[in-house]
Amino acid sequence: LYSESLARFQGGSPYIYPLYGLGELPQGFARLSAVYGGTYMLCKPECKVEFDMEGKACGVTSEGETAKCKKVVCDPSYLTNKVRKIGKVARAIAIMSHPIPNTNESHSVQIILPQKQLGRNSDMYVFCCSYTHNVAPKGKFIAFVSAEAESDNIQSELKPGIDLLGPVDELFFDMYDRYEPVNEPSLDNCFISTSYDATTHFETTVTDVLNMYTMITGKAIDLTVDLSAASAAEEEY
Secondary structure, three states: OOHHHHHHHHHHHHOOOOOOOOOOHHHHHHHHHHHHOOOOOOOOOEEEEEEOOOEEEEEEEEEEEEEOOOEEEEEEHOOHEEEEEEEEEEEEEEEEEEOOOOOOOOEEEEEEEEEEHOOOOEEEEEEEEEHHHHHOOOOOOOEEEEOOOOOOOHHHHHHHHHHHOOOEEEEEEEEEEEEEEOOOOOHHHHEEEEOOOOOOHHHHHHHHHHHHHHHOOOOOOOOOOOOOHHHHHHHHH
């Protein structure tokens, strides 16, 4: 999923980890909102998207207060009448006191089990991070095993991935539906993301975000990396 030439970043890993899981991301939005004069509502209950007479989104209401806007960007749970179900994800979350065995004691691991190897119709994903990323207490590791659900037996379906983890302190299972938007954003000003799939590398999520950005702004983002320039800058540093 990534070029070997990029592996020198992040101490040998191409991944960029926000500390404390993804908790830093909403904080970043809050800071930008304060700088640029936006209205920020964190963890507000029962948010309802408001529409004008033309059927275009014009605000979001919660607890009797309405924040006015020209566009709404949200996940499928906020506009259930504008999405359709496209599948299910089975997920296991493990709390461990050790790294995944046979990974060179790595504190961050990404494993993809090919569908043909498992006799499935889709791949299975295993991911692990640890206290070094401030997502767990000292000495603890958090591992995830996920796959597109092909049955209702989560434990059995995820067993090949779980077997790679070694002994676990606690193991939790979850299954959730996946949705994708069916609306036309140019008509209702609603830009809805697709639900998280089973992948743990965020490639599909990033692609979805980039596509939404282009739909919202009409501009494309160029994330091409100039490896020669990056290498020169690294040597100079």
